[in-house]
Amino acid sequence: MSLDPATVRRIAHLARIHIEADDIPRWQAELNGILGWIEQLAALDVAGVPPLTGVAETALPMREDVVTDGGMPEKILANAPSRADSYFVVPKVVE
Amino acid sequence: MSYTIDGKTGPWELVIGLEVHAQVISRAKLFSGAATVFGGAPNSQVSFIDAAFPGMLPVINRECVAQAVRTGLGLNAEIHLESRFDRKNYFYADLPAGYQISQYQHPIVGRGVIEIELADGEVRQIGITRLHLEQDAGKSLHDQHPTKSYIDLNRAGVALMEIVSEPDLRSPEEAGAYLRKLRTVLRYLGTCDGNMDEGSMRADVNVSVRKSGEPFRTRCEVKNVNSVRFVMQAIEAEARRQIAVWEEGGTVLQETRLFEPARGITRSMRNKEDAHDYRYFPDPDLLPLKLDPAWVEALRADLPELPDAKKQRFMAEYGLPAYDAGVLVAEQASADYFEAVARGREGRFAANWVIGDLFAALNRTGRTIETSPVAPGALGELLDLVADGTINGRIAKDVFEDMVESGEAPAEIVARKNLRQVTDTGAIESAVASVLAANADKVAEYKSGKEKLFGFFVGQVMKAMAGKGNPALVNDVLRRHLA
Numbered sequence: 321m322s323l324d325p326a327t328v329r330r331i332a333h334l335a336r337i338h339i340e341a342d343d344i345p346r347w348q349a350e351l352n353g354i355l356g357w358i359e360q361l362a363a364l365d366v367a368g369v370p371p372l373t374g375v376a377e378t379a380l381p382m383r384e385d386v387v388t389d390g391g392m393p394e395k396i397l398a399n400a401p402s403r404a405d406s407y408f409v410v411p412k413v414v415e
Numbered sequence: 416m417s418y419t420i421d422g423k424t425g426p427w428e429l430v431i432g433l434e435v436h437a438q439v440i441s442r443a444k445l446f447s448g449a450a451t452v453f454g455g456a457p458n459s460q461v462s463f464i465d466a467a468f469p470g471m472l473p474v475i476n477r478e479c480v481a482q483a484v485r486t487g488l489g490l491n492a493e494i495h496l497e498s499r500f501d502r503k504n505y506f507y508a509d510l511p512a513g514y515q516i517s518q519y520q521h522p523i524v525g526r527g528v529i530e531i532e533l534a535d536g537e538v539r540q541i542g543i544t545r546l547h548l549e550q551d552a553g554k555s556l557h558d559q560h561p562t563k564s565y566i567d568l569n570r571a572g573v574a575l576m577e578i579v580s581e582p583d584l585r586s587p588e589e590a591g592a593y594l595r596k597l598r599t600v601l602r603y604l605g606t607c608d609g610n611m612d613e614g615s616m617r618a619d620v621n622v623s624v625r626k627s628g629e630p631f632r633t634r635c636e637v638k639n640v641n642s643v644r645f646v647m648q649a650i651e652a653e654a655r656r657q658i659a660v661w662e663e664g665g666t667v668l669q670e671t672r673l674f675e676p677a678r679g680i681t682r683s684m685r686n687k688e689d690a691h692d693y694r695y696f697p698d699p700d701l702l703p704l705k706l707d708p709a710w711v712e713a714l715r716a717d718l719p720e721l722p723d724a725k726k727q728r729f730m731a732e733y734g735l736p737a738y739d740a741g742v743l744v745a746e747q748a749s750a751d752y753f754e755a756v757a758r759g760r761e762g763r764f765a766a767n768w769v770i771g772d773l774f775a776a777l778n779r780t781g782r783t784i785e786t787s788p789v790a791p792g793a794l795g796e797l798l799d800l801v802a803d804g805t806i807n808g809r810i811a812k813d814v815f816e817d818m819v820e821s822g823e824a825p826a827e828i829v830a831r832k833n834l835r836q837v838t839d840t841g842a843i844e845s846a847v848a849s850v851l852a853a854n855a856d857k858v859a860e861y862k863s864g865k866e867k868l869f870g871f872f873v874g875q876v877m878k879a880m881a882g883k884g885n886p887a888l889v890n891d892v893l894r895r896h897l898a
Contacts, residue, residue: 334692336506380702385441385478388448389462396461396568406457407565410508412557 323351418586420624420651422658427624429654430631431584433646435597437576437607438551438615439482445550445574446473446516453613457567465572467512472700479574480704481714482606483523483548486576488715489604490543492527496708498547500701503693509553509566517577519695522547523704529580529600530723531592532741541593542581551575576607582621582631587647594618594643595745599722603747611642618646622653624661632657633667637674637681649674653681725750733762742770748784755791760798768794772812776819788819797825805829807836809882838885840892843876846884847892850875861897869893 323331328348332339339347393406402409419426444451447464464471487494499521502514524546532538553571555564578597584590598609598616609616618641623634637653640646652674657667671691672681720728722744729740729750743753743766752773757765773787773794782788797818801811806829817828829835837843850872851858861868876889 334504334694378702380704381474382477382480383443383448383474385443385476386448387443387450389443389464390449390460393456393458393461396458396463396466402563404560404563404565406459407556407559407567408458408508409560409563409565412560412562412564413508413555 323348323355418588419627420654420658422662424662426627427654427658428627429585429587429650430582430623430625430634431586431590431650432582432621432634433580433584433590433593434619434621435578435580435594436551436617436619437486437578437597437601437609439479439548439574439576440606440608441476441478441482441574443476443478444572445476445479445548447572449572451573453615455569457565458569460569461571465511465568473516473698475701475704476574479548480523480706482574482604483546483576484706484711484714485604485718486578486601486606487524487527487546488711488718489600489606489721490524490527490529490546490578492543492546493525494706494711495521495523495525496706496711497521498523498704500548500698500704501695502698503549503695505693507552508564509555509568509571511553511568511571515550515552516698516701517549517695518547521703523706529593529596531589531596533588533592536737539583539589541583541589544579544581546576546578549575549577582623582634587650590620590650591643591647594646596722599745603719603721605719614641617641620646620649620653622650622657623667624654624657632661633669635667635669635681636671638671638684640674645674645676648676648679649681652679656681719747729753729762733757733766735762735766739763739766739770746784752784752787752791756795756798760795760802764798764802765795768798768815772815776815780819788822789815793818793824800825800829804836804838804885806834807883807886809877809886810834810836813882834883836885837880837883838888840888842880843884843888843892846876846879847872847889847896850879851896858897869897872897 325344325348328344328351329339331351332347397403397406397408400408417428419428421427439445441451443449444462444465447462449462449465450460452460462471464473484494498518500516501519503517503519504514506513522545526545527543529541529543530538531541551570551573553566553568555566557564559565580593584593601607601616602609607616611617617639620637620640621634622637623632625632635653635657637649640649653672660667671684673684674681725744726737726740729735729743730737735743742749744750749769753766753769756769773789776789777783777787780788794815797811797814800806800814801808806814810829814825814828814834817823817832818825821828823831854872854875857868857871861872872893873886873889876893877884877886880889
């Protein structure tokens, strides 16, 4: 499998990463290299082997249904590039 | 008879599936300890996890898992003892992480079934494809500023159940019945409040049309419809649009659309085509969710009586017709109220009063069953006064209206207004005699065969007795005098 320049641009767009046209061949080469490693893994026969979901065989830890967090709008908004009262403000996004 | 819409080329069938997002009732969010209460000050119920600050890790809320399991059990569905969480990636201002934690290939609940009843009494089984747990997004306010959107993350991270139906629905009516039934089941289970106004239950509607006997044609998804009525209107509007496209020789394209209630149409969301490339992958922050079968069984044992079972019991135990039983079980509070009135009394009599007079009074006064001006015990006492002959059924209606107004006990109202039924035959005899004497012409007509006039005489006698005559005795005395 090999990525063409259009796919590279599309992946960048989906991730909202800006890349210059001049850089596309470099990204194409790097991503194809990664896909090459994945293809090596795909060559292994894992039929009948359950997926490994972690190296520590522990169960998903759970929390009780208790309110222990929140109540700190100033801290939440501390990094907001723009705000009004206690809202984040962003360019209008509406269908 | 199946529902169709007539186009220029003849009748078309509808194929409908619903995806319902139901907000889980819990104190804290799915993966954080922030509160879920509706209507808090903006961004006051947000943890660093919900706001996607770097380095924060999600920890799942056990109660949210339990709610999903209860819902699955209530929908007669398979519970998957192992399920997984995935990241669904997209960019939107109210989704700070850039992904929603959801369940893609391994949902917590699999196939189930829900039974709906239509207006003509037909019962249909509607398949549930799956139910999965996921995070809600924050809320965008678009009407606060001409060029900006305001973002409140209080809702971000609240647990949602996405409940997906099979494409088994065939008409707007069936879709409406499905939504109402699902809402009733969720409310009984206490897993979602079903409040569509506050957005705690929202529906995406998949619609396609076809000629009889055909396989499915291309469907469109109408997003975020927020009332049962709008769902039904959106289905019809979208079906009519698709029929017109096919009949003009066009092709319906699979796309996401929005319903505009004011104009009664759907319109394309004009998304870029890659908007749906969610690039799901397993969330590396979360291990698989494994459930202990004993825990699931304990949740099953604690389920409340559900509406279908309660309806059957009301029919068997109280002798109610299916329709009345269905009306009463639609809300658990109505069913509880009815049972409090009916216990130890005649069930159908109690049901008639609850469905008829009580519901009418609630509508008129803008109250709900929870805030009813007449408590079930008081309504029961009123029914007892009718049953033991203290007042007749006609007077009971007046006493009930007085109870709604004054909140007084029925026996006090009867005493205060002197409404006891008159069973003294002497008083009835004299009222009958004076009515007949005053209407000699009608008596003659009656005797010459116009027997319909009997009702007129009953009415006149009752009027003369201020409505308090015992109806059976009045009838007897009249019959004797007119013989």
